Amino acid sequence: xxxxxxxxxxxxxxxxxxxxxxxxxxxxxxxxxxxxxxxxxxxxxxxxxxxxxxxxxxxxxxxxxxxxxxxxxxxxxxxxxxxxxxxxxxxxxxxxxxxxxxxxxxxxxxxxxxxxxxxxxxxxxxxxxxxxxxxxxxxxxxxxxxxxxxx
Numbered sequence: 001x002x003x004x005x006x007x008x009x010x011x012x013x014x015x016x017x018x019x020x021x022x023x024x025x026x027x028x029x030x031x032x033x034x035x036x037x038x039x040x041x042x043x044x045x046x047x048x049x050x051x052x053x054x055x056x057x058x059x060x061x062x063x064x065x066x067x068x069x070x071x072x073x074x075x076x077x078x079x080x081x082x083x084x085x086x087x088x089x090x091x092x093x094x095x096x097x098x099x100x101x102x103x104x105x106x107x108x109x110x111x112x113x114x115x116x117x118x119x120x121x122x123x124x125x126x127x128x129x130x131x132x133x134x135x136x137x138x139x140x141x142x143x144x145x146x147x148x149x150x151x
Contacts, residue, residue, distance in 0.1 A: 002028070002030045002031070002102060002103075002104035002105075003025075003030060003031040003032065003033045003081075003100070003102045003103045003104060004021040004024055004025050004030055004031070004032050004033070004103075004104070004105050004107050005021075005033045005035055005093075005096065005097065005100075005103045005105070005106050005107065006018055006020075006021040006032060006033070006034055006035070006106075006107040006108075007034075007035050007036070007037070007089075007093065007107075007108060007120065008034045008035065008036040008061065008064060008065060008068070008082075009036070009037075009120075010064075011109060011111065011118065011140075012109075012111075012140055013109030013110055013111050013112070013118065013138070013139075013140030014109050015109070016109050016138045016139065016140055016142055016147060017107045017108055017109035017138050018034075018068050018072075019138075019144065019147050020107055020136065020138045020147055020151060021107040022068075022071070022072045022075075022076045022078050022080075023076065023147065023148060023151035024105075024107075024151050025076070025078050026076040026077060026078055027151055030104065031078065031079075031080070031081065031102075032072060032078050032080040032081070033080065033081045033083060033096075033100070033103060034065055034068065034069075034080050034081065034082050034083070035083045035084075035085065035092070035093065035096055036061040036064075036065065036082070036083070036084050036085075037084075037085050037086070037087065037089045037092045037093070038054065038057045038058070038061070038084065038085070038086045038087075039086075039087070039088070039089065040086060040087060040088070054086075058084055061082075061084055062082065065080075065082045068080065069082070083096060089120055089123075090120070090123045090124060090127060093106065093124065094127065094130070094131070097131060097132065097133060098132075103133060104133055105133055105134055105135075105136055106124070106131070106133055106134070106135045106136070107135075107136045107138060108120060108121050108124060108135060108136070108137050108138070109121075109137075109138050109139075109140050110137045110138065110139050110140055111140050112139065112140045112141040117137065121137055125137075
């Protein structure tokens with residue numbers, strides 16, 4: 001089964017990326033894999049409590065994931081898979097794509113900020129020539145109705 005890989009983070013635009021991935025998966029019979037990445041600097045300075053901080057970060061991610069997973073299951077009939085990795089976001093996305101041959105499309109949400117689409121979209125766009133799959137960039141300001149219409 002082909003999967004849409006979507007990155008879960010705390011950004012506003014993540015919501016549109018999740019919606020797009022779930023809607024496309026539901027319409028095409030695909031799956032959704034949600035990737036969340038814990039950056040190393042998140043607990044690097046607290047070596048004495050790094051295991052506790054890792055555990056708390058994972059619990060936060062799992063709670064955030066469950067909100068999206070419930071919506072995907074209830075509204076789209078999609079049962080998403082959660083993958084949590086630790087490290088540099090770009091490197092971890094590239095590694096996940098290479099490790100899972102079922103991933104067919106990477107879905108990212110673009111920030112509506114005038115400063116640019118966001119660091120992850122910018123960096124992944126630079127690496128797009130090395131990816132074995134296409135990237136779909138979903139505008140963060142796109143309405144739910146527009147997303148439903150184009151998927």
